[in-house]
Amino acid sequence: MDALQFDLKSKQLSLIQLPVPSKLAENDVLIKVAYAGICGTDLHIAEGAFPCGEKVVLGHEFSGVVEAVGSKVNHVKPGDKVSVDPNSGCGTCNYCTDSNYHYCEVGGLNNTIGIYRNGGWANYCVVPNNQVFKLPEKISLEQAALTEPLSCISHGWDKIQPIPIGKDILIMGAGIIGNLWACVLHLQGHRKVIVSEPQEARRKLVANLNTGYEIMKPTDLQARKAANPKWGVDLIIDCSGFGPAIEQALDLLNPGGQLCIFGVASPETKISVSPYLLFKKELTINAINVNPFSFNKSLGFIDAMGDRYLAYEKLGIKVFGLNQYEAALAALKTGTIAKAIFKID
Known part of the structure; x- marks a missing residue:
């Protein structure tokens, strides 16, 4: 073989x-x-x-x-x-x-x-x-190839709850994981979502999902923050695994905000974090590692999402x-x- x-x-x-x-x-x-x-x-x-x-x-x-x-x-x-x-x-x-x-x-x-x-x-x-x-009868083999990444997202979803509808959310990175997170958030009713992605081709790809989410470059985020220092978001889901992006994320969080580190970084990647900033804003950082006992939940997501998203x-x-x-x-x-x-x- x-x-x-x-x-x-x-x-x-x-x-x-x-x-x-x-x-x-x-x-x-x-x-x-x-x-x-x-x-x-x-x-x-x-x-x-x-x-x-x-x-x-x-x-x-x-x-x-x-x-x-x-x-x-x-x-x-x-x-x-x-x-x-x-x-x-x-x-x-x-x-x-x-x-x-x-x-x-x-x-x-x-x-x-x-x-x-x-x-x-x-x-x-x-x-x-x-x-x-x-597989349940309705799930195709094509869709089922996404069960593992969605099972990791399902685990992450459980760890960052609750996320009340109406919260401002930022997804950093529009590879497949960022796109799947966008799908899950949209499925759950979230509409105030920004997707940040440096590559133009991937910005076009995430636009194909027709979620109505705002799609921008990381430099656009920096410009928005510079124009209005009080602007921020309540939840950031990093799907890039890129150290500088993760560092930037902490500055973009509102008080009481949460950073979900989902993208897998190289073991050599390091970030610098200000403990004072964490204290002042009372921030939460959640890191997500694979998919403990979330495979059936993932199949449930796939069944609910269907071809509309997948x-x-x-x-x-x-x-x-x-x-x-x-x-x-x-x-x-x-x-x-x-x-x-x-x-x-």
Whole structure:
């Protein structure tokens, strides 16, 4: 089978041939992959800036069809359409038993499918059965490829509540995560939202969502603040992972405001924070790490959002074959698309 494998030592991503897995443990599920997304984390991995396994098939956002199951798997069967939660925990430590398996020392980001275990950038992938979710009838495999990023947003949504309707909100970054956040906010009734994005192509992409949100450049935000020093917003959701943008965000918050750090920054990124500013404005900073027990909530979001929000052309998603991975990565880096997804035959 075809597989895109990353070699940590050489920092090279290569399309290779691997045998189709033929032996399953009793709790394993073999999935024929249909769609697999490229995440910003994958870009960091490909640059050698994010930890991963030594030689691993990447791809932690994917959907597919069950090909075979182990002897003790009974909640899915061959032919079922599914999506995969790439994260898990040991199940016994204090973090796991407190429903925070993403903090687990042997789970969470330390054992993610597609980062430390072979993932979905291949024709087939073996997954533990408790990380496989059968799709509701209305959800397509295309939509289900977005379950993982939306499950992270669902976790973030829970952490930043309550957000009363009418609050002023700023989304920083109009890649796929910023666009999905815009969709979730619009679905929930929020209308006083600004989306800030430096790249013109991505500003045009987020405009395709027809939310009526104000879309501007970061320099426009600075100009508005300079013209009216009292101007600000109540909630900022940073989807850029860009240190200077996060620093700027704190100055744009109203008293009592909240900053949600959602974008995954490089481990080398540092920011400078004024404790006095935090004290004076009584600000809250929430950082979001993956998706503990939020996969079913994500499927609920997808069911409610449908093609009104999740059609690929509206979100700025372009589909590639596995053999087009170089073009896919290049398009993401230049910002001409919001997201690349592999359609795997």
